[in-house]
Amino acid sequence: MMDSLNPMFQKKKATRPKPVRTTNVRKKPITKNEGRKVRRDKKHDIKIPLTLDQRKMIKALARQAGEYPTNYLSQKMKTELPRAEFFPEPTVPYPSKSKLSYPVKLEQDYFKQLQDLSIEWDCSLRRAAYRIISAILS
Numbered sequence: 163m164m165d166s167l168n169p170m171f172q173k174k175k176a177t178r179p180k181p182v183r184t185t186n187v188r189k190k191p192i193t194k195n196e197g198r199k200v201r202r203d204k205k206h207d208i209k210i211p212l213t214l215d216q217r218k219m220i221k222a223l224a225r226q227a228g229e230y231p232t233n234y235l236s237q238k239m240k241t242e243l244p245r246a247e248f249f250p251e252p253t254v255p256y257p258s259k260s261k262l263s264y265p266v267k268l269e270q271d272y273f274k275q276l277q278d279l280s281i282e283w284d285c286s287l288r289r290a291a292y293r294i295i296s297a298i299l300s
Contacts, residue, residue, distance in 0.1 A: 205267040208276070210235070210291045211260040219299055220264060236267045238298050239291065243275045247282065252296035256289055266291055 166172055212220070224234035242249075268276065280290040 203269060205269055206273040207265045207267055208287055208291050209263040209265050210288060210295055211257045211263045212292075212295075213254060213257050213260065214262060216254070216296070216299055217262050217264070220295075231264050232267065235264055235295065239266050239268060239276075239294060240272055242294055242298055243272055243279075246275075246279055246294045246297075249293055249297040252293055253300065254296055256292055266295075 220231050220235060224231040227234055229237075276287060276290055279294075280287050283290055283293070285293075
């Protein structure tokens, strides 16, 4: 008896060799506790609550400088942080309930300086950043 050439009509199933599967050879992920490094140029965002007048003033100053308000404020914070410990308490009260805010993006070194100032002034990071920005605007 002759077998048909068409596999559909063959009585016996042909066995194919099963492909060999290799195990997944990925590196084990490294967690922070095991020593994962943090980027040196990582930036920290601090959202500073502002009054409407302060926000308008920042927009106008940023437009004059040809920048976005976030970049403008970040640059101003970086230039003013070294002498910020001499800034007085702001005359405009801190708008803690304000939904109007701008973020400031600071590198690690500047962020540490702001942390030191917030400890010295005994306030939050946001309040310390607000104190610096309000001194710049006045």
